[in-house]
Amino acid sequence: MRHTISLLVENKFGVLSRISSLFSGRGYNIESLSVGETIDPQISIMTIVTSGDDQIIEQITKQLNKLIDVIKVVDMTELDHVEREMVLIKVAPKQEDKAEVLRLAEIFRGRVVDSGQKTYTIEVTGDEKKIEAIVELLKPMGIKEFVRTGKIAIAREGVKKG
Amino acid sequence: MKITGAEIFIECLKKEGVRYIFGYPGGVVLSIFDLLYDNKDIQLILTRHEQGAVHASDGYARSTGKVGVVLVTSGPGATNTVTGIATAFMDSIPVVVFSGQVSTPLIGNDAFQEADIVGISRPCTKYNYLVKDVKDLSRIVKEAFHIAMSGRPGPVLIDLPKDVTASKAEFTWPEIKIRSYNPTYEGNKWMITQAAHLIAKSKKAVIIAGGGVILSNGSKELRELAEHTEIPVTMTLMGLGSFPGAHELSLGMPGMHGTYYANKAIQESDLLIAIGMRFDDRVTGRIDAFAPHAKIIHIDIDPTSIRKNVRVDIPIVGDVKRVLTVLNKVLKEDIKEQWGEVRKAWLRQIYTWRHERPLSYTYSDEVIKPQFVVEKIYELTKGDAIITTEVGQNQMWTAQFYKFDRPRTLLTSGGLGTMGYGFPAAIGAQLAHPNKLVIDIAGDGSILMNIQELATAVLHKLPVKVAILNNHYLGMVRQWQELFFNERYSYSHLHSDIVPDFVKVAEAYGAVGFRATKSSEVEPVLKEAFKIKKTVFMDFIVDWKEKVYPMVPAGAAIDQMLFEEHKDKPEKKLKAVK
Known part of the structure; x- marks a missing residue:
């Protein structure tokens, strides 16, 4: 099963490498990883999407906790939480599809952030399902480039699942 | 008064009470070696290879319970330590390795005798540091010794660039607090009580003692537990010596080359009390056939050891000595049991196994066995x-x-x-x-x-x-x-x-x-x-x-053992090689 794990870590050099080498060294899978500073510049927050059965996820969270630079590990999947990801999609539609591309962007509350002679670049933010949906719809129009930020997640106020 | 990084290094080791360093000199650590030349408090033991230096410090650490200290130069000096560091890491041995490094402006330039030893040693150290500012040096050394010795011990490496050891700062010996590192020493009392009741209910219990008993100096408490409850003890390779090998409750070593009676006892047991061990594959053999009837109590200071390889019924995270102290107290005060009666049949069974197939070899007058x-x-x-x-x-x-x-x-x-x-x-x-x-x-x-x-x-x-x-x-x-x-x-x-x-x-x-x-x-x-x-x-x-x-072939259950007398046609019985 897929899990979204949120980590508070010391904002020092080498920390990302400690975490990624933990995953590679023990054969765990990283589907996405995003890092950024928190309000406190000494602390960074990482969001890692990984998958595995219960035993593997338990090991991953324990192993992460054991790393000396890791301050806190939260398996978001166990909490009620909000997840978001942003993608930038560069589409090169045929003349007759141009209107459709713009219409789709609007439906998905996307924004056109760049447009040229041949392409539109669309920014879309949302959860996984939404992103998947727009990608599927845009594919026939001709996606030239596609970048995603990786998922970030935050727990909802004070509610625990189950 | 400001002193150089090299002098700070020496002061730090004095504060940590270091008597011996094992090491080998080279270009970027010459300033430190120069200070050691006439130092009366600290003696450098010059090995003939950096790997030897780390193993020697490891032997020093294992035999004393103190931290072993190593000093080597950059590049090949540092990379030669890797096998020694990985050895200490796998066995949880406290060693602090100081490696010289090229000057900070040269790092990343493929300078002469440069190696990214912090990157190389990352997966086989408990923690490692690159000192970038001489002002951080004493704190880092103090942290390194603390990390190496506390919790589940392990090796720590400190990379010392040449310019950092040359530049000056005031010597301070600060209080250290690592907010993200707080090992658990006290076991959960409720879990310990549950463990005590499980021990009281069990008829066929076995203790498996590992290296953690030795690392936490818990041998006395282990012996007290075994003797009080009359539970036989098998010691993993790392656990040998944690319980007297000649004791009547000792089963010797379990696993691939373990004794027949240790492996039989584990396989037939209704309760395994695993103490400071991590269910290595050499101990468990085929994991899904391991101790099929047993409930498992697992005591270990490292939470990642628990439920990594085997299912556990009662996990207790904590220091072996402290957990056993509480467990012994609960067993003595809260549980009234005629242990001798409870264990009689089980100990008799083990006695039979022991006599059925003791450890043996065929002595010869001619050739030395x-x-x-x-x-x-x-x-x-x-x-x-x-x-x-x-x-x-x-x-x-x-x-x-x-x-x-x-x-x-x-x-x-x-x-x-x-x-x-x-x-x-x-x-x-x-x-x-x-x-x-x-x-x-x-x-x-x-x-x-x-x-x-x-x-x-x-x-x-x-x-x-x-x-x-x-x-x-x-x-x-x-x-x-x-x-x-x-x-x-x-x-x-x-x-x-x-x-x-x-x-x-x-x-x-x-x-x-x-x-x-x-x-x-x-x-x-x-x-x-x-x-x-x-x-x-x-x-x-x-x-x-x-x-x-005896030998358990790789991939077999631990009671599927080969004995000496099968040696004529062993291949008939053996297929599995993994």
């Missing part, structure tokens, strides 16, 4: 010695035939299985225990992997004894090739009967060399060697055909 040498060493030392081993058959025979009675008397590379560990480790142990008999039980393959340390031993007048069980082969490799590869001895024959002449090697270095070729010569050679206050090599020409039995 390697097990006979180990037995003689045990007999002559009465267990009062520090034994180190190399890796392979020599290690397993030592584990089987030397009854370790005290903790910190067996130093062996259990996790990584590093050939070449035993000799330098013996040097480190001898330095810490000048009046003790320290013996490396070696093979003719392993001893050559750090033979250069003969110079270290001789020059420091360390009377280490090395008993080479010389079978002219990489014995354990040969054993597997015989059993599982149709006797095709691919590159395992070392011809150590031809080269080298170990007696002459010893003499060339100024040590003493003996050779024994017949069983009757074993005892006189050992007695003579133990009498001499010098480094001694003993070359025992042993039966090359001898194999380590």
